[in-house]
Amino acid sequence: MSPPSRAETFPAHTPAVSQIFTTVLSQGPLTRLELSRRTGLSPAAVTKAVRPLIEAGYLVEDVAEDAPPALGRPATLVRVDGGRALFIGIKVTGDEIIGVLTDLRCRILVVRHLPLPGRTPQQVLAATTGLVGELLTEADGMDVTVMGLGVAVSGDVDRAEGAVRYSPFLEWRDVPLAELAAMATGLPVTVDNDVRALTVAEQWFGAGVGLSDFAVVTVGAGIGCGLVVHGRVVAGAHGVAGEIGHVTVDPAGPLCHCGNRGCVEAIAGDAALVREVRAATGTEVADAAEVLELAHRGVAAAREAYARAGDAIGRGIATVANLLGPERVIISGEGLAAYDLFAEQIRAAFHAAAFGSAAECDLRTRPLPFDEWARGAAATAIQSFIGSEPVRARSTP
Amino acid sequence: MSPPSRAETFPAHTPAVSQIFTTVLSQGPLTRLELSRRTGLSPAAVTKAVRPLIEAGYLVEDVAEDAPPALGRPATLVRVDGGRALFIGIKVTGDEIIGVLTDLRCRILVVRHLPLPGRTPQQVLAATTGLVGELLTEADGMDVTVMGLGVAVSGDVDRAEGAVRYSPFLEWRDVPLAELAAMATGLPVTVDNDVRALTVAEQWFGAGVGLSDFAVVTVGAGIGCGLVVHGRVVAGAHGVAGEIGHVTVDPAGPLCHCGNRGCVEAIAGDAALVREVRAATGTEVADAAEVLELAHRGVAAAREAYARAGDAIGRGIATVANLLGPERVIISGEGLAAYDLFAEQIRAAFHAAAFGSAAECDLRTRPLPFDEWARGAAATAIQSFIGSEPVRARSTP
Structure with a gap:
């Protein structure tokens, strides 16, 4: 330890x-x-x-x-040599944390899930410390040193500072998570946005290998996006990047938690689906899983909510393609379980809104379970270890 | 020669x-x-x-x-050593071509404007050949060799292939301009999108020096955008990038020439301003210059058209900031003459739609006359000469 x-x-x-x-x-x-x-x-x-x-x-x-x-x-x-060093990656969701122990090749050796009693920084930190302890015990048995810990959290994360600036789902503001987790675990800690971490895993080992320009779009509670441009993940000069969820689709649309109207997330996020089906049917709907069930049973309001979501996501992806012209967009996230319900609308809206040859971009779906997100967190720890973490370099034209 | x-x-x-x-x-x-x-x-x-x-x-x-x-x-x-080599840059507009002779430091030595008799590839090529001939004569007097020619054209330009795939303003499709111009002038020719060429000039000598991530947004007949990410201009895997003009602002808005509704360009481009003021006043309005004059005289319909344009541009810039998080956005173009009429709306819409710390992005206006665009074209020729032109490299994580 x-x-x-x-x-x-x-x-x-x-x-x-x-x-x-x-x-x-x-x-x-x-x-x-x-x-x-x-x-x-x-x-x-x-x-x-x-x-x-x-x-x-x-x-x-x-x-x-x-x-x-x-x-x-x-x-x-x-x-x-995969056996030369070990790393731990943690993905924090609203309900649980998922931890993986990986080797230096970022192959997952052990996976652990731990339910969260709550979402405060203290509760998440305590759970993280406990899970890291379990994984360090596993590592002791392998007689290889754990060289770093990566923690992936949704929201506006400043990796260079190691701080979560704002996470709407966790309701955190300005939490110095890297410092706190380093004190609690004794490991060097890298904190990054969870979609960016997943994007590193896709770039190294997934559908982004060999591509210099691609995007990962995640559909679920939020709508996220990781961007790779010129072979490197985009971090944003001020920490924000890839906010496809807040691309405006309809300025007269539903209010978003960001304060604007008609954002992709306000139409296609889980909460939006639940809200729309509640409003249309007048019945209580518990969560996105229930909306999915209703849609699969043929309930029109649920099917229409998914169709509108697909249209919004397709327009959001077209905006990414029109601005950056990626070779490929990888669509993933928990929402992929409903993909049959909105795939057609995503593609139709994308092709209608893509400008010229931007429409040649390859749209691809990939089921990426939370283990893979935790693997992305471990990949960010490997990045820090080998010194390839994004730095705000001067211009190198 | x-x-x-x-x-x-x-x-x-x-x-x-x-x-x-x-x-x-x-x-x-x-x-x-x-x-x-x-x-x-x-x-x-x-x-x-x-x-x-x-x-x-x-x-x-x-x-x-x-x-x-x-x-x-x-x-x-x-x-x-600026005197070691010379370059020529040409910017093609709908009405004229602008040519500059620069030294190796891309300092402008001579500027020439030539009206275009028409916009066909033959007419533009003939004018370009004539203008290049004049500039080569100037170069002969300096006893330094002209090492390359850059030509900047609006639209979807495939620099690697040297072809203009589609230019709405010129009404060109699949014109192998680099090959044609090389045959006519005997010079190595680089053809690029005009906003990307201007962005290279800004990166090397303008408000982008020392920044690894910034954008240039040009307002005028079209609404264009050049993006620098990780220190390099974004070209797009399929040739399209920076199409801020086709970011949707209002899906119920006016029809755009791209086939969609409510694009930034369909609300804020010169043609949109003219159309809106014609419709509102019932009078014939010749061009954007007349709309500007009407607005400065206080005509409400003209002022409102500019206000709507500013709102659309601000939302478009916010989309760029939310996806890429640039350090700075440089606003330029012929439309800058009207900046006092929409500056407030651009900033208000940007700040309302920017997500979190993306709002910290520095918005800056820069008057960049067409000479500067032609200088950008010369800069692309220097890029080709020194071998730093964008190539579709494999991933370099």
């Missing part, structure tokens, strides 16, 4: 070392030559960056078994 | 060389140490990238005059 010793830090936090490590992590095993091609670094720079990573045991070399022997010296492949 | 000889090409098209050159160009003169700090490259990598640039005469060394002699060896500053 002791914090990692000084000897256990990453060899060097240079851009080349981070880039090489991340490329091997997400696309490896690779030869040095292929690494040079994929990163744009010179072969000499690749060799120079790989050396300390091998010496410190984070990368290992293998001989490619399928290399044609006729070519002389067999090609040496470089891969990440 | 002959194309540049082989000896006149840029030393090396590696990312480090391009980055070093661009940083010196936009932020220099700088010491090697400061270059290392600003680019994140190691001092050795900076030295290695600077050497061939100095040998080829693109960079030169100066001794800093204000360096304190007590520190021993005076610091050597590196700067771009």
Whole structure:
């Protein structure tokens, strides 16, 4: 349970070392030559960056078994040694926290769910500390050091400061979560927005591998969006980015918790679905799960609520495509369970509102359970460990 | 008029060389140490990238005059030798083309305007060839070689292919402009969207210097937007990006030429202003200049049209801020002449629709005459020359 010793830090936090490590992590095993091609670094720079990573045991070399022997010296492949370090990722929802223990390759070794007694920072911190303790005990049995903890929370999160500025679902304002969790667990802590964390996991291991520009849109209690532009997750100069939920779809539409009218989230979020079906049927509806059940039973008001939600989501995605022109938009989130009810409207609204060739963007659905979000949180901890976390760099044209 | 000889090409098209050159160009003169700090490259990598640039005469060394002699060896500053090469930039509008001859530092040496007899690709190409000929004659007198031509056109432009896919204002579809202009002028040609070209100029020499994330919004005949994210102009995976003009503000609003209703451009573009004032007053209104005159004379319908335009632009900028969180949004374009008529509405609508800390984004107006757009076109030619043009790279996380 002791914090990692000084000897256990990453060899060097240079851009080349981070880039090489991340490329091997997400696309490896690779030869040095292929690494040079994929990163744009010179072969000499690749060799120079790989050396300390091998010496410190984070990368290992293998001989490619399928290399044609006729070519002389067999090609040496470089891969990440997953067993070299462990990480913990925590995703906080309104009802529970989900924790994963992963190896350095961000493969999930252990998953734990813990119900939350409440949503105050104290309650979430206590639950997090308890869950991290359980996962550290598991790690002790593996005799590998846990090098970092990532915590993913919905809302406006300032990763550089380690603070949750505003989380509507948790009703938090200005909570210095990284500092509090570091004191409680003894681990280096990275706090990030949950959709951005999920986007890192998709970029490294999911439907975003090899793409320099893509978006993840999550549908559920809120409507979120993670953006990757020029190969990096967009964090926003002031901490806010990817707020597709607050793209205006109809200025005369329903009031949103942000104070505006007709935001995507005010039409397509779980609370909006519940509200609309209540208003249309005059009956009490408990939650989004019940709206889904009503829709699947053929209740018109529920089906119409989903159709309007799909239209709003499709327009929101078209706005992202018109501004950024991503190669792909990955649609996920708890709301995916209802995808058959609004898929058609999402696509129709997207194609109607996409401008010119922006309509060529590939829309794809991916069921990503909360384990995967927690894995994203672990990925942010790995980012911090290897020194590739987003920094507010000066312009590098 | 002959194309540049082989000896006149840029030393090396590696990312480090391009980055070093661009940083010196936009932020220099700088010491090697400061270059290392600003680019994140190691001092050795900076030295290695600077050497061939100095040998080829693109960079030169100066001794800093204000360096304190007590520190021993005076610091050597590196700067771009503006006189080493010339470039031509052309901005195409509906009525005229504007051409500039610039040095390697993209300083404007000569400006020429030429009215267009019409907007067909043949007419524009003939005018461009004529104007380039005049500017090449000027260059001959300076005894420096013109190394490239940049042409900036509104609409959906595929820079990598050198083609204008669709330009509503020119009524062009799939015009291979780079190839045609290269054949006619004998110069290497870069074709780009005009707002993206202007954004490069702002990034290198304007209100975007030193910022990694900003936007340029242009108001006029169309409503355009250039985006810089992570230090690079966003081009879009399929060629479309920055289409703020087609962000929906009101789904029940006026029909847009793109086929949707209530786009920002359908409310705030010049044609929309003219249409609204005609409809409200029942009188013939020639153009946006007349709407502006009517508004300044206090005609209510004209003032209201500008107020609605300001509201739509402010909402569009808020959408950009909510998705990308830029540090700054630069508002420019011919429409800036009317800025006093809608500034208040732009700011009010922006602040109402910006989510959380996205509202901290700095809104700034900058008058940028067409000369500056043509300078942006020359900047895209310099980008191509030094090998920093956007490529669809693989993911570099």
